[in-house]
Amino acid sequence: MRYTSILIAIIYLFILTSCDRSIHGIDQETIDQSLEELQSGLNLSKDELRKLRQLEYKVVTLSNLESDDKLELYLSELGKERWNCFEVIPAATNLRIFCSRPVETPLRYIPGGLRRSISGNF
Numbered sequence: 001m002r003y004t005s006i007l008i009a010i011i012y013l014f015i016l017t018s019c020d021r022s023i024h025g026i027d028q029e030t031i032d033q034s035l036e037e038l039q040s041g042l043n044l045s046k047d048e049l050r051k052l053r054q055l056e057y058k059v060v061t062l063s064n065l066e067s068d069d070k071l072e073l074y075l076s077e078l079g080k081e082r083w084n085c086f087e088v089i090p091a092a093t094n095l096r097i098f099c100s101r102p103v104e105t106p107l108r109y110i111p112g113g114l115r116r117s118i119s120g121n122f
Contacts, residue, residue, distance in 0.1 A: 051105040058083055060097045064090060 062074065075097075078085060083099040102108060 048105055048107065051103040052107055054103040055100045056103055058099045058101075060099065062095050062097065063093060064095045065093065 058078075060074075060078070062071065066074075075085060078099060082101045084101055085097050085099040087098040089096040089098075
């Protein structure tokens with residue numbers, strides 16, 4: 001039930017921030033106040049808000065003697081876990097693979113523009 005209320009509030013604020021405010025008579029102060037109410041209603045800690053801008057990293061060492069199919073399967077598994085592999089360093093008998101992903105937080109499901117408004121200076 002709590003998540004339903006949160007989702008409704010997020011959709012409401014997303015609509016407010018994306019529509020033509022002059023037609024609907026909605027000013028920026030009203031939007032800012034609604035965002036503050038949403039933030040306090042969600043009881044968001046600063047740590048949770050900081051997670052929106054953090055990445056976690058993973059370094060994997062694999063044998064480069066593995067078949068391409070096995071490497072593809074392993075990389076697909078990393079992808080299913082949301083890892084984005086951005087660099088591979090080959091060595092004599094292995095590969096070092098560097099990956100990153102955003103830190104898990106339910107706030108990542110909030111639309112980008114609204115998420116930036118909520119996170120503010122955190």
